[in-house]
Amino acid sequence: MTTLEIRVLGPPTLHLNGQALTVRSQKALALMCVLALDGPTLRSTLATLLWQRQQRQALHNVRNALLALRHDLGDAAQVLEADRHAVWLREGSFTLDAHALSVCSPGELCHLWRGSFLQGLQVRDSPPFEEWGSQWEAQLVVGSTDRALTLAGEALAGGNLPLTERLAQFILKLDPLAEQAAALLVYAHRETGRTDLARQVETAFTRRYQSELGDAPDLRWSPVAIPADPPAGQDHLPQVLTSFVGRKRERAHLLALLGQPGRRLITLHGLGGVGKTRLALEVARDAADRFDASFFVPLDDLMDPARIPVRIAQVTGLPLNSTGDPLADLAAGIGRNKWLLILDNCEQFVGSAALFSRLLLACPHLTLLVTSREALQLKAEHLVTLTGLRTHGDALPEAARLFLDRARQAGRIAEDDLDLQHVQHVCTSTGGLPLAVELLASLAGQHGLPGFGTRLHHAALTLESPWQDVRARHRSVQAAFEHSWLHLDTEDRGKLARLSVFEGGFTPEAALAVTHAGPALLQRFVARSLLEGPRAGRYRLHPLLHEYLRAKLRAVPGEPDATCRAHARYYLAHIHARNTAASGAASPDLLEFVCDEESNLRALVAFLMHQGEFGKLVSLAEPLMWFYPLHGRMPEGLRTFEHLVQELPVGDPQGQQARRAFLASHGLLCLFIGHLDRAVELLTAAVDTAEGDPLQLNRALDGLGQAHYRAGQFGLAVEPLARAVQLARTLNDPVRLLRTLNDYALALALTDQPHQAEDVHAEARTLHTTGQVPLGLDIVWLHTHHGLLAMLREQPGEALGAWNAAIGAAQAVNTPGLIPVVQALKALVMIDDGLNGAPRPEAASQADALCRAFLPVTEASGEQFAQALLLVLQGRLEAWRGDLRLGLQRVWAGLGRACDTHNGMVVQLALPVLISLLAQAGQAEEAGLLIGRVLHGPDTTAWLRTRARRCQAGLRQAAGQQPESPQEAALELRQVLGALRSRA
Known part of the structure; x- marks a missing residue:
């Protein structure tokens, strides 16, 4: 594997095989440095670190920076790995100069620093990154100077005065106020007989020191004998009797930390039972060659912090003198030994954790690896939070x-x-x-x-x-959770238990409103491993801790009901406010809220159903309806709405009101997925029950019109959509008016009324361009229908431009579920001009890429329109590549799915492809039958008739027979297709 060289000790640079790589974006380069130094990092952390003042676009910026990095890295791009939550550099695929500080030779150490840390890196408007850089620079400088001072002392003791001088000068270059280094340099100069030079160094340093610190330095140096180091790698760790599984990423991250200067107190922090102790032991064995000795010190049975030095002494075999200060005796015994101590289960000593800092200050080469359910809250602490093992993402997680x-x-x-x-x-x-x-x-x-x-x-x-x-x-x-629970006071226990009312996480605002747990308390819960987060501004409970806390909440009389009601009030208020602000219930803000709070909203629906408060459900009917198709979860949405329609009582007035809303939503979901017969049935019932309710009647009529034109019954679509437009005007709701105008315009175009269609669509566009309807879901459909109208007018260039605008709008409002439909239409236009021959190579190549990319997406989501059309187009492309048999199979498969779901619009779009391939296959009779159906049958668009005539012109010479009679051509299309499929 190619190894990337990353340098941060000076101007940041990347090198591959000795050649410098150019990274064009300063923030992308900064992101690379963060990953190299910090290890696996959450996307949300990177967003805050580098784009704090662009919060709405921060995660998008992280994604763009990663794309730019992959491009600039070229052959080394495989070093970058990522999932939905985190980004990291592949283990073993890179080297970092900062990692060499603790292991390089004295001569190499003096040359590793090429300037100041990340010198010249300009990351504008990112205060958190500046703070991050300052902290890392301080740690690296301290680590480098500590090691250089140790090496200089060893060189002096060994009589190597030139090396001593070089190391002392190196330290003073990094830290011009390093008193011990100046004293060492003065001593070395005098020992080599250069007293004048020693005096110059002493005078210059004293002047600088007094100017900066206002005090005189002590430049006396008394060399001491360096004790011989014990043999490296002595293992005093307990044996384990089971195999170690997983944690590859965390293990590599901890191992890298143990080799970094300034990382001498590492706290492995997490919930009880998460595997902190076992991971600490594995990492200590991995790092055995970096330490003179490693020891495991169990502290879970201690309660008195004064006993900690005694326990460490017992484990390490060090004697304690009777000076009255066991910690000082322990520190003297450890001295300059390069030891690793695993201090296991330290959560009960958080209030006394300063003794760990004292021990580290007294022992310059000691490293502490602490396991604790609670962060120690020490300045020197580097916290590594351990969560559960991965349960997804690999074939065998x-x-x-x-x-x-x-x-x-x-x-x-x-x-x-x-x-x-x-x-x-x-x-x-x-x-x-x-x-x-x-x-x-x-x-x-x-x-x-x-x-x-x-x-x-x-x-x-x-x-x-x-x-x-x-x-x-x-x-x-x-029992593991009970141990943490018992360490909370009564009030905190109550608030923690109330947090179990949330499903799928919660924001700080929701926690405060529902449970009265403020930000400071949430942070304390995080520090105690009782909460995870915040990630992207949200906290969550581990699922088993959630179950444990729900039992605690149920044990307090009245608490479950009161907490659920507070939860319901909070989410109903937010849905109502966003519905009101969003008008037609499909704004990006509302959809983002539903996406974030889906689990809480499902819990809200269950609570309201259980309480019989059916009227409050109405405000949820539309937001939830949009959520499922936009996130590729249509089957689940259909089950949810069918259940609600069945369970809502018909006799109850509030239940009937909610039932009307959910009946329309259920019908619209069936429409979206392509179950058109079922959609017509449900939406017709919704129209019948919604008289007197203008809003629900508008929704039902709009959906019914769409269902008719998607089923290929264009003539039936116009009347309900015209009524829906009239109702939308009375509702004084610009979003609903745009929505129904948009659908009405397409119905008019499909019934060969192009001028009326253009006028109606122009009115819809005006609502957007004048700012009455902002960017949102309806604007995605506005651009999509604009493209369809242009396609029907034989203007493919305008159609592709409109669909590109639709994709851009879908990405901007985070509605990826719509993109496959638009991409399928794009692919159709790209190969449309080649139906009677070979399409342009570049157009065919693009169409092929779209089919390959989006067909699997539609298969997974259950979206029928794009799925059927993409199959048909893939068949056309297979035939173009020379496999006519496979091409026809694919086309029949796509048409079969369209017929099974009665999706007549897909059939109309696909018929020219089928006719063309039948003609190529020598099946002129079948092709002629379909041409006759198209030219003389009802509900056929001018666009389709034009393509049928093109095919007819190519068949006339070979057919040698009269065109089909109008009676034969008027056969039902499904019967014709069924007969052809059985013959095929």
Whole structure:
């Protein structure tokens, strides 16, 4: 693998095979430096660090910076790895000059620094990055000067005065006020007989020191004998009797930290049972060659912080003198030894953690690796928060590998009994918490994987360990959580339990409004590993801790109901405010809120249904309806709305009001996914029940008109859409007016009324251009329909421009679910001009790329329109590449899906492709039958008739027979297609 060289000790540069790489963006270069120094970093952290003052675009900027980096890195681009949440540099694919500070030779150390840290890097308007850089520079300078001073002392003791001078001068270059280095340099000059030079150095340093600090320096140097170092790598760590699984990324990150200057107090921080101790032991063994010795010091059984030095002395074998200060005795015993101490379970000593700082100050080569459920809150602390094992992202994620390893070890599961889908489900229910995974694995054979049933959370929480050699607080996950719970005061316990009312995370504002837990308390919970976050401004509870806290909340009479009501008030108020501001209920702000709070809104719906407060559900009908198609989760949305329509009572007035709203939403979802017969049925029922409710009647009529024209029944679409436009004008709602005008214009165009269609669409565009309707979901559809109108007018260039605008708008308002539909239409126009021959190579290549990219997306989401059309177009491209048989198979598959869902609009768009390929295949009779149907049948657009005539002109000479009679041509299209498919 190609190794990238990253230099930060001076002007930041990247080198590959000795050649400097040019990174054009200063912020992209800064991002690279952050990853090299900090290791895996959250995208939200990078966004705050580099784009704090551009919050709305910050995450987008991170993505663009990564794209720019990959381009500039060229062959070294594989060094960058990322997922949805974090970015990191691949282990072993790069070197960093800062990592060499602790291991390089004395001569190399003097040349590593080529200037100041990140010299010349200009990152504008990013105060957090400036602070980050200052902290890193201070750490690297301190680490470099500490090591150089140690090496200089060793060189002096060995009689190597030239090296001593070089190292002392190096230190003074980094830190011009380094008193010990100046004293060492003066001493070395005198020892080599250069007393005048010694006097000059002493005078210049004293003047500088007094000017800066106002005091006289002490430049006396008394060389001391350097004790011989003990042999490197002595391992005093406890043995482990099970294999270590996973944590590759965290392990590499910790190992890198242990080699960095200034990282002498590292706290491995996380929830009970998350695997802090085990990871610390593995990393200590990985780093054994970096230390003279490594020791494991358990502290969980101690309560008195005064006993900590005594425990460390017992473990390390150091004697304590009776001076009355055990810490001072311990520090004297450690001295200059380069030791690693693992201090395990330090959370009960947070209030006394300053003793760790004292120990580090007294022992310049000591490193502490601390495990704790609570951050120590020390300035020198480098916090590494450990969360659950990964449960997704790989064919066999870490949590599943641990489960299978422990189940096999316990003899609970045979290879033939493995069901990876059940394993994944079990591990996901634990949130990847290793203790829970191991406990469930120990009982897998006894219950069988499916035997855990729907109470997986409860089982993972309460299962008792079958092992005799575990500590009491790890006997179960519940016991591990109880240990943390008991360390909270009564008021904090109540607020923490109330946080369990949230599903899928929450914002600080929501926590304060619903539970009265303010930002300071949330931060304390984070410090105690009881909350995760904030990530992108949101906190979340680990799923098992969530279950534990819900039980605590239920145990207090009246608390569950009061907390749920506070939760409902908060989210209803936000939905109402955004609905009001958004008008037609599809603004980016509203859709983003629904996306962030989906789980909380689902919980709100369940609560209102349970309480019988049906009228309050109306405001949720539209926001939730838009959420599912825009995020590719149509089947789930259909199930949700069908259930609500069935459960809402018909006899209750509020229930009937909500039922009208959800009935229209259910019909619109069926329309979006392409279940057009079902959509017509539901929307017709919605029209019948919505008389007297102008808003719901407008929604139902608009949806019914769309369902008709998507089904190819263009004539039936015009009347309901005309009524919907009239209603929208009375509602004084510009967004709904634009929406219905947009749909009405397309219906007019499809019924060969181009001038009326253009007038109506111009009115819709005016609502946007005059600012009455801002950028949002409806503007995506406005551009999409503009493209369709241009296509029907035979203006492909204008159509492609409008669809590019639609894609840009969809990206701007974060509605990626619409993009496959638009891309399918683009692909159609790109190959349309080649139906009677070969399309232009560049157009065919672009269309092919679109089909390959978006067909899998539509397959996963269930979106039928784009899925069917892309299959048809892929068939056309296969035929163009020379495989006519496969091409026809693909076209039939696409048309079959369109017919199965009664999607007549796709059929109309696809027929020219089918006719063309039938003609190429020598099936002139079948092609002629379809041409006759197109030319003489009802509900055929001028666009389709034009293409049918083109194909007819190519067939006349070969056909040798009269055109089909109008009676034959008027056969139902589905019957014709069915007959052809059976013959094919």
